[in-house]
Amino acid sequence: MMGIGSFSGSYFLGWRKQAALLASAGLWLAGCGVDKPVNVERAEAGLPEKIDYNLHVKPILSDKCFFCHGPDKNSQKGGLELATREGAMAALKSGHTAIQPGDLAGSEVFHRIISTDESRVMPPVESNRMLTDREKAVLIRWIEQGADYKPHWALIKPEKAPLPEVRQPAWPRNGIDYFVLQKLEEKGWKPAPEADKETLLRRVTLDLTGLPPTVEEQQAFLNDKSPDAYEKVVNRLLSSPHYGEKMAVDWLDLARYADTHGYTVDRYRAMWPWRNWVIDAFNRNRPFSQFLTWQLAGDMMPNATKEQRLATGFNRNHSQNMEGGIVNEEFRVEYVADRTNTLGTAMLGLTVECARCHDHKYDPISQKDYYSLFAFFNNVDEVGQISWDDAVPVPTLRLPTRRQYHRIQELNARVRAAEVALGQAARRESAASPTAQIDLNKGLQAHFTFDKLVDGKFVSSVQATDKGEVADPVLAPGKSGMAFQSNGDDILKLGKVGVFNRSQPFTIGVWVKIPKDVQKAALVHKGNGDILYNFRGYFLNLRDGKPELLMAHTWPANSIVRLGKQVLPKEKWLHLTMTYDGSSKANGLRLFVDGAETALLTEKDNLYKDILFKGDQTGLMVGADWRGPGFKKGLVDELTVYNRELSTPEIMALARGAGAVAMVRPADRQSFALSQSPVYQEQLHFLQQLRDEKSKAEEEVDEVMVMEEMKTPRPTYLLKRGVYDAHGEQVSADVPNSILPLPERLPHNRLGLAQWLLDPDHPLTARVVVNRYWQTYFGTGLQKNANNFGNQGGLPSHPELLDWLAVTFRESGWNMKAMQKLIVLSATYRQASTTTPAIRKSDPDNTWLARGPGFRLSAEMIRDHALASSGLLSPAIGGPSVKPYQPEGLWAVNGGVYQPDTGEKLYRRSLYTFWRRTNPPPSMNTFDAPSRSYCVVQRQKTSTPLQALVLLNDPQFVEATRAVAARAVNASTDVPGQITYAFRLLACRQPKPKELQILLSFFEQQRKAFTQSPEKMKGWLMAGESRSEATDQAALAAAAATASLILNSDAFITRH
Amino acid sequence: MKNPLTQHLADTFNRRSFLTKAGLGFGSLALGSLLPGRIYSDPGERALVAPPIAPRAKRVVYLFQSGGPSQFETFDYKPFLEKMHGKDLPESVRKGQRLTGMSAQQSSLPLVSSPYAFAQHGKSGAWVSELMPHTAKVADDLCFVKSMFTEQINHDPALTFFQTGNQLAGRPSIGSWISYGLGSDNDNLPSFIVMVSKDAPQDQPLYARLWGNGFLPSKHQGVQFRSGTDPVLFLSNPEGYSTADRRYMLDALKDLNTAQEELYGDPEIANRISQYEMAFRMQTSVPEVNDLSDEPEWVFDLYGQEARNPGTFAANCLMARRLIERNVKFVQLYHQGWDQHGNLPTAITKQCKATDQPSAALVQDLKQRGLLDDTLVVWGGEFGRTNYSQGKLTKTDYGRDHHPRCFTVWMAGGGIQPGLTYGETDEFGYNIVRNPVHVHDFQATLLYLLGIDHEKLTYEFQGRRFRLTDVAGTVVKDLLA
Amino acid sequence: MTDWTLFFGHFHPLWVHLPIGILLLAALLELLSRYISGLEKGISLSLLAGAVAAGFSAWSGFLLASGGGYNTDTLFWHQWTGICVGLLALGAWLSRRRKALYVSRILLAGAVVFMSVAGHLGGSMTHGDTYLALPFGKKEAILAKKLPAEVDSIRLYADLVQPVLEARCASCHNGQKSNGDLDLSSEEGIRKGGRSGAAAVPGDEHKSELIRRIMLTPDKKAFMPANGQPPLTKTEIALLRWWIQSGMDFRKTVTEWKEPQRFVAATYLGMEAGEKREPRLPDVPEAPEAAVRKLTERGILIRPVKAGSHLLDISFASRRGTSPENLKEDLKLLAELKQQVFWLELSRCGLTDEAIRSLAGYPHLSRLILQRNSLTDNGISVLISLPELSFLNVSENLLTDQSIPALSGMKQLKKLYIWQTQVTETGRADLFRRRPDLATP
Structure with missing residues (x-):
């Protein structure tokens, strides 16, 4: 408008024209400009x-x-x-x-x-x-x-900014404090004074070891006036073995560690050896780079050591489903997806699981990116439905004890020697020309002609006690006489015939006629329930019309699988002969069709445990398999079972009748000669016994689940809508380019993935890890959502500090102990957790760190603190999980029985408490411990009445307070002294006069009440397994109640 | 603009950290003054200041029959199957639907009709089998939904899907969502209570995460009432230590904590004091509700004598009515043992005998006390069973495999239209022909009855607004009275 | 009637506009000729053009009319007035050429008058005679019409179904103009149906063509209501489907009808019949803050019934077993929220007749639960005064048959629970006789 005014000044226009001009200009301006609401x-x-x-x-x-x-x-x-x-x-x-x-x-x-x-x-x-x-x-x-x-802040490489100038250079003790102080000065706030010695000691001791300082340590620290007194304490704590245990607690949440398989059946699994490795790695202060690489790809390291392979247990901690009748592939895909999601949450701090069914809605992660990450973990020779008889899901790492190791080495040597001797005997004996006739009755264990039924059952013509039973048996004209016709559903069980272990040679001969529409069927097998026991035993199957020989302890990794190259003709009588030499090697398992050996393709050759069931053995089964594909309308005739490996001529005789045998080929002659030579047979028998012994020795060796790449990698497809069988385009192992393209020099496998994560240019790994460390000390990380650095995760409160810490951590060679030390020595950490009400009101969550961290103890810390203060704690490190007190009948809801341990195992650190996924330990669960069904990097800190009931009435805590009382009574003669000692045990500081006065009056009232009515003391004195002697029972009970009062007060529950 | 009163009250208590950790699902206590009562519409304490829709139901009793009860022998009468008994299931009916590993490889899938007689009952003429005589008597109060369907064919994912709206572990259960949304209506009992029958076969296990809080604050987690000495874990004091002693100790604890509050100035302390007060009140209120001595004799005739034996399904139904009378918002019962893969006739008779009378008694008892009007009762499992036999079909015995495509659930009270049979399955009892109701639709309808819009009750986690009904679910308005 | 005639006939609505435009122009020019000179040539030219155009439109109108389906007498008048327009215009032109200006102006005026009459008739034939009146108040046809206050005097057809048909269908399907020779304005017409079969088959909505057509999507050819009118609302569709499905009765009132009344009550109360929309809650001023705070401090649970409403849902659950004095004090305080109390639970509070007196006159109290107190008949009598009480639970109190007359007198009461009271079987029978609709389980 101003412009128009001056314009009209110079040329005088009629007022009417000027008004029109003004109006039109105003209109014009309003017209094309925009009016904001x-x-x-x-x-x-x-x-x-x-x-x-x-x-x-x-x-x-x-x-x-x-x-x-x-x-x-x-x-x-x-x-x-x-x-x-x-x-x-x-x-x-x-x-x-x-x-x-x-x-x-x-x-x-x-x-x-x-x-x-x-x-x-x-x-x-x-x-x-x-x-x-x-x-x-x-x-x-x-x-x-x-x-x-x-670009998104979290996807830009962290840079180490120079330390900012601050107005109070005296306050900062290390780099961290400069960044914090700068933000405080911006807000016009002053940092809180340093916490008093006792509070600081309890805070740092709990943070670094998970245990409280003993009264002696408190006194020593109070007396040590030297300037570096605090640093000495920090060094002491970092070198304590309990440091490794404290760091391991958070890592077990992240790795979703548990002692059971999860899902509905949820039976026991032994993964504690992997937990031992984690604790030891922290205590040894392995660099985080090594700690991460071994867990992601330890098995792919150049000549990987046993320890490196054990570390890969990290990626086998996910739940595994044993429920009968599940679709195997559906849950195998679920396990691979769980590993990918854990990598996303734990290492990248991104919610990659959202991209499983569609492109990520907020972050630049496409569905193809997700399945490219998926491909890294998709090459494990594992199974979706794990074995019903608690066999350790394959692939596994054997952990023999020293004694077992030596014994097996020795047996191995003797077996090899016996094999060599057998080879020499074979050469010697095969030259001899065979004199004896072919005798097909030698070693014959059973022979079923299926010609007739004897009161509803088939009878073996070798031993009448061996009977074949099937529901509604059907006979049909056979190869010779009658034959058995299977309906595909009802199993023909041949009693205890064919029960062989993996070191016993045997032969199965059978005539079969395959109907034209049968492509997949269980012909003859010794096993139980298809995949239910992961094909434990040996199988002669039909797969895609071809013959398949399968012998397994736990399919697929611990098994031998051989598939015939040609399809068997249909609607025609065939004679199949399956022979095995007891060597647990693939080429020991051979198949003869109509007497002639047929070519077999070996798919798996890795049988290292026995093929028998633990309890009662199932015998040979024909025509159908429980929950497996049946031999519908198939005909079976003349089944013969030998407990020796027939020679090739004998097989020819079996298949074509005795007359038709012509030992024209030298190999046949040799094979027959050996079968007759007593020297060779005797040597073979000796070898078989040795193998038997070795197999039994190997059976007792413990196993633990580890990662192991398949020889031929499994093709990975993009799964449409995340559905296990909706295959989209094929993808290869790759990383999301939006984060950092995979450098050329790195291989496209898990080892490459680990090195990619540790690459200096990687924007996320270092930030995510140091943010988690910050979170353990300050309650919340600099980036509030520790599991989401993406667009929806919010921004860090101190971005420059987070980057500085990340780069420092990487440049220090990923030194974990150094990083913990750096944080706990900072002035920011050492501030008192009290502050002015004004600051507390405007910054309730302590985002700007104007005061020290103060929050409720974690579930493990609360129990360990109570046990340590009461002196009941057993400081043993590592070992299998233990079962402390738990209200009875808790596991009844899913068919389990909880048998608490006794003695020292009741008082182990909470890290070792037995963790059942479907029924986590109730007291820990009440204090927000996760169910460990999936990767958790952040625990809630809630306050509920159930927590109050646990601290008031849980036998574990009542017993602890009595033990504290017993120690206090012995520590001093006068009551105030005893109560002060109890307070120092539980709150790790001297009680304030007001507190002492409250406790004293309470103690007196309780002692009077207990003396008047002694029955009130029963609960306090009899709690738990341990007992405390005391001359004055009433005083002890009153002291216990007082200790319980302290334990339930804020001074104990909250770490200030 | 929020109504001024709510705004005023909200301002005085909106310390975010304090409220997110506040007490067991009921109106949090004013800071500083220890009020025994509750504060009016304190938004911090529940997600919804008030239900967006006028609620028709204020409480829910969910009688969950775990294992998948067979609909053929109970409520879904299929006369056509009698003609087809023993013949194979035609492929045209199955349309290539995936079967569980237990019967997928069977060479034959013989159809089986129900050996038990069906009859129409009440004015509504609902079909009920002879195995459920008591339920038949109250048929006019019930609404049978014959066209429920789900996607999962195995117990674990199907159970988790029904209870949490998602097939994989990690999401909050229905009871937790309701406690998070509407808070609690009483201040001395948890708002979400779970009971598992001890008199049921333990074939398919249950697990705590089915009534877990998932990513919601743990105060919304279901509290399991056990039949042993302590219905709630660690409820009773150390032996001999009386309630009066505990009261004295809690007063001392209050003084000690208040002294420490002056020391540290942490608002968290006042909240923890209120938790201890609530725990103390539970120590009296839970045993009181657990003690059946004040129930007259005829109650045990109505529910069945088994109701005297704590922990049985009958006793849990009686306990459910007593909890509803004390305004507990969500009572979840589980009765296992319906997973009849084999010897179905003998097993299902036992199951019906254990659950028929108590379930019907609960509906009748609530109705006569005028509580059924705003209490929703739901009876059902996580999926149905197949119309063909799994394993050997003989004259006297057969089994049925899991079947997600169609099954029956009944509901009563709480704003549901009584005497209605909703939805229909085809004559084979294999597919749904009219008004299919998906699990998410069922959950959306349940929330709607409580006055909650299922698309608006959300919780922000991992950058996403999570819902019970995930991204699906529409309210089945035809079921409403 | 060949296709050609119908084809050209369809141009009639197009042609009709030409004479209207031209003749009005002529009239305008006639008026302006007083101020501005030199317009004579234009006037005569437009008069001629108007006449010719009128001729063509009459011709095409004739062809269209032969297609039938129009109300005969309206058509007759429309036809002849249209032809007169043409003649008058021609006359005006001729008289102008002979400089008889005054005569030409009169004829022109006549033409304009006739034209408007013809136009109106034409419009009402195509769009129904309320065509002009339609836009105002068509929205909720049912509720616009004043419905009788009492639910049981609403006639099903006359008060609910007929207004819908009237508003939406009758314009093209009435006595005069029955497209597809279907007349929906009367009972006979509805029962007779039209050219494409039975419009409405009692008891079977699937066979009713009317239902099929109104439920199509607007883009379909057979969609009704035709020529671009907005589709029926969900309520109207649901009402027609339900009316036909339940036997299509024309006489009975709502309550006599055997179908449950919830549908009609829903329509009458304004609830969306199809979706069972929320019943309208009475709106009340906000509760006094001090009273609310005091009550909550005394441990009483107070919650809004619904977001955005000041009505309160109040429960004394946590006050069970409190002393009579406390309870009296509570109830005194509660009286301050008299306006807002909508749902009130006072079970097991040891309520006496004397204490309950304070509940008298709560204007909007709808649900009242008084289970297991010590109330007698005269205590109950206080409740008669509650105007909107629809749900009352007085079970486990000392009620006797004496209260039955008073209770059954409460017209708005829908559910009454008198379990375990002293009411005898005869008392219950008496109650049922007086109020069969009252649910007393």
């Missing part, structure tokens, strides 16, 4: 001058827009993607463009967000998302200021 304009006043994309705009766009306009390609509405600059500026089909930098009128986004018309407003009404006025103002100003996009 008044409430948005009011909100704009409060905005910062310069709008930053990462700080102000991204959180709004991500939360309110990305659901329909984010990186997820196939759910982008209107073809608009607001996540990238190009997407936002692109011309849309609708003819509009979402954002024109600096031009509100041209930006459709502007019109849509301020529109009041329900059909046009964005975000749409039905999305339940709404933009506040302030958010609209931010977007508008951002567009006006040129709508600049910046």
Whole structure:
């Protein structure tokens, strides 16, 4: 308007013309300029001058827009993607463009967000998302200021910024404090004074070892006036073995460690050897790079040691399903997905699991990225439905004790020697020309002709006691006489015939006629319930029309599988002969069709445990398998079972009748000669006994689940909607380029993946790990959501500090103990946790660190603290899990019986408490310990009445308070002294006069009450297994009640 | 603009950290003053200041029959199967649906009709089998939904799907969502209580995460009432230590904590004091509700004499009514043993005998006390069973495999239309032909009855607004009275 | 009637607009000719053009009319007035050429008058005679019409179904103009049906063409209501389907009808019949804050019934076993929230007749639970005064048959629980006789 005024001054126009000009100009301006709604304009006043994309705009766009306009390609509405600059500026089909930098009128986004018309407003009404006025103002100003996009802060490589200048250079003790102080000075706050010695000692001792300082340690620290007294304590704590246990607690949450398989059946699994390795790795202060690489790819290290392979147990901690009748592939895919999700949450701090069914709605992770990560973990020769008889799910690592190791080595040597001797005997004896005739009765264990039924059962013509039973038996004309016709469902069981272990040679001969439509069937086998026992035993099956020989302890990794190359002819009588030489080697298992050996393709050759069941053995079964594919309408005739390996001529005789044998080929002659030679047979028998002995020795060796790559990698496909069998395009192992493209030098396997994570250019790993360390000391990390560094995860309160810590950690050679030391020595950490009410009101969560950290003890710390203060704690490190007290009948709900341990095992650290996934330990569960069903990096800190009941009445804690009372009574003669000692045991500080006075009056009242009615003492004195002697029972009980009072007060429960 | 009163009260107690850790699901206590009562509409304490929809039900009793009860022998009458008994299930009916590993490889899938007679009952003429005589008597109060369906064919994922809206572990259960959304209506009992029958075969196990809080604050977790001495873990004091002694100790604890509060100035302390007060009140209120001596004789005739034996399904049904009378919001019962893969006739008779009378008695008892009107009772399992026999079909014996495609659930009271049979299955009892109701639809309807819009009750976790009904579920309005 | 005639006939609505435009222009020019000179040529030209156009439109109108389906007498008048317009216009033109200006102006005026009459008739034939009146108040046809206050005097057809048909169908399907020779404005027409079969088959909505057509999506050819009118609302569709499915009765009132009344009550109360929308809650001023705070401090649970409503759901559950004085004090305080109390639970509080007196006159109290107190008949009598009490549970109290007359007098009461009271079987029978609709389990 001003411009117009001056213009009219120089040329005098009629007032009427001037008014018209003014009106039209005003109209023009209003016409093409945009009028912002008044409430948005009011909100704009409060905005910062310069709008930053990462700080102000991204959180709004991500939360309110990305659901329909984010990186997820196939759910982008209107073809608009607001996540990238190009997407936002692109011309849309609708003819509009979402954002024109600096031009509100041209930006459709502007019109849509301020529109009041329900059909046009964005975000749409039905999305339940709404933009506040302030958010609209931010977007508008951002567009006006040129709508600049910046890459996501967490995907930019961390840089080590120089330490900022501060006005109080005296306060900072190390780099951390400069960053914290700068933010405090910005807000005009002063850091809190250092905490008093006792509080600081309890805090750092709990933080580094998970245990409280003893009264002696408290006294020593109080007396030590030297300036580096605190540092000496820190060094002592870092070198204590309990440091490893404390660090392991969080790592077990992350690795979803448990002592049972999970899902419905949830039976026992022994993974504690892996836990031992974790504790030891922390205590040995292995660099985090090594700690991570061994767990992700220990088995792929150049000539991997046993320890490196054990470390890979990390990726086998997920739940595994034993429920009968599940679809095997569905749950195998579930296990691989769990490993991928754990990698995402634990190492990348990104919610990659969201990209399992579609592109990630907020972060730049496509579904293809997800399945490229998936491919790294998809090459394990494992099974979805694990064996019903608690065999350790394969692949496994054998952990023989020293004694077992030597014994097996020795037996191995003798077996090898016997094999060599057998080879020599074979050469010697095969020269002799065979004189004897072929005798097919030698070693014949059973022979079923199936010609007739003797009161409903088939009878073996060798031994009448061996009978074949089947429901509604059906006979049909056979190869010779009658034959058995199977209906595919009812199993023909041949009693105890064919029970052989893996070191016993045997031969099975049978005539079969295969109907034309049968492609997959169990012909003859010794096993039980298809995959239910992971094919324990030996099988002669039909697979894709071809013969399959299978012998397994736990399929697929611990088994031999050989598949015939040609398809067997249908509707025609065939004679199949399966022979085994007892060598546990694939080429020891051979198949003869109509007397002639057929070529077999070896798919698996890794049988290292026996093929018999633990309890009662199932015998040979014909025609069907429980829950397996049946030999529907198939005919079986003349079944013969030998407890020796027939020679080739004998097989020919068996198949074609005695007359038709012509020993034309030298190999046949030799094979027959050996079968007759007593010297050779005797040597073979000796070898078999040795193998038997070795097999029994190997059976007792413990195993633990580890990762192991398959020889031929399994193809990985993108799974549409995450469904296990909906295969999309094939993908290969790769990492999301949006984070950091995989450097050429790194292989596309788990080893490459580990090195990629540790690459100096990697933006996430170091930040995620140091943020988790920060979280254990300050309650919340610098990045509040420790499991989400993506667009929705919010911004770190001190970005520069987080980067500084990350780079420092990497440059220190990933030295874990050094990083813990750096944090606990900082002035920020050493502040008192009390502050002025004003600061507490404006910063309730201590985000700006104007005071020391103060929050409730974790579940493990509470129990360990009580046991340590009472002196009951057993400091033993490592070993199998233990079962402390637990209310009886708790496991009845899923068919288990909880048998608590006795003696020292009741008082082990909570880290070792037996963890059943479907029924976690109740007291720990009440204090927010996770169920360990999936990767958890952040625990809740709640306060509920059930927690009160645990601390008041749980026998474990009542017993602990009595033990504290006993120690206190012995420590001093006068009551105030005893109570002070108890207080120092539990609160690790001297009681304030007011506190002491409350405790004293309570003690006196309780002692009077106990003396008057002694029956009140029973609960206090008899709790738990241990007992405490005391001359004055009433005084002891009163002291116990007082100790319980302290234990339930804030001084104990909260770590200040 | 929020109504001023709520805003005023909200301002005085909105310390975020304090509230997220506050007490067991009931209105949190004012800071500083230890009020025994409750504060009016304190938003911090529950997600919804008030239910967005006028609630038709205020409490829920969920009688969950774990294992998948066979609908053919109980409520879904299929006369056509009698003609087809023994013949193979035609492929046209199955349409390539995946079967569980237990019967997928069977060469033949023989159809089996119910050996038990069916009859129509009450004015509504609902079909009920002879195995459920008592339920038949109250048929006019019930609404049978014959067209429920789910996607899962195995127990673990199906159970988890029904209880938490997602097949994999990690999500909160229905009871937790309701406690999170609407808080509690009483201040001396948990708002979400779970009871598992001890008189049921333990074939398919249950596990704590089915009534877990998932990512919600742990105060919304279901509290299991056990039939042993301590219905709630560690409820009773050390032997001999009386309630009066405990009261004296808690007063001393209050003084000690208040002294420490002056020392540390941490608001968390006041909240913990209120937890101890609630724990103390539970020490009296739980045994009181557990003690059946004040129940007249006819109650045990109604529920069955088994109701005297604590921990049985009958006793748990009686206990459920007593908890509903004391305004507990969500009572979840589990009765296992319905997983009849084999010898179905003998086993299902036992199961019906244990659950029929108590379930019907509960509906009748609530109705006569005027509680059924705003209490929703639900009876059902996690999936149905197949119309063909799993394993050997003989004259007297057979089994049925799991079947997700169609099964029956009944509901009563709480705003549900009584005397209605909703949805239909085809004559084979294999597919649904009318009004299918998905598990998410059932959950959405349940929340709607309590006054909750299932799309609006969300919790922000891992950057996503999670819902009980995940991304699906529509309210089945035809079921509403 | 060949296709061609119908084809050209369809141009009639197009042609009709030409004479209207031109003749009005002519009239306008006639008026302006007083101020601005030189317009004579234009006037005569437009008169001629108007006449010719009128001729063509009459011709095409004739062809269209032969297609039938129009109300005969409206058509007759429309036809002839249309032809007169043409003649008058021609006359005006001729008289102008002979400079008889005054005569030409009169004829022109006549033409304009006739044209408006013809136009109106034409419009009402195509869009129904309420065509002009339609836009105001068509929205909720049912509720616009004043419904009788009492539910049981609502006539099913006359008060609910007929207004819908009237508003939505009758414009093209009435006595005069029955497209597809279907007349939906009367009982006979509905029962007779039209050219494409039975419009409505009692008891079977699937066979009713009317239902099929109104449920199609607007893009379908057979969709009704035709020519671009908005589709029926969900309530209207649900009402028609339910009316036909339940036997299509024309006489009975709502309550006589055997179908449960919830559907009609829902419609009458404004609930969406199909979706069972929420019943409208009475809106009340906000509760006084001090009273609320005091009550909650005394341990009473107070909650809003529904977001956005000040009505309160109050429970004395945690006050069970409190002393009579405390209870009296509570109830005195509660009286301050008299306006807002909607649901009230006072079971097991040791309530006496004397204490309950304070509940008298609660205007919006809808649900009251008084289970297991020590109330007698005169205590119960206080409750008669509650105008909106719909749910009352007085079980386990000392009630006798004496209260039955008073209780059954409470018209708005829907559910009454008198379990384990002294009411005898005869008392119950008496109650049932007086109030068969009252549910007393």
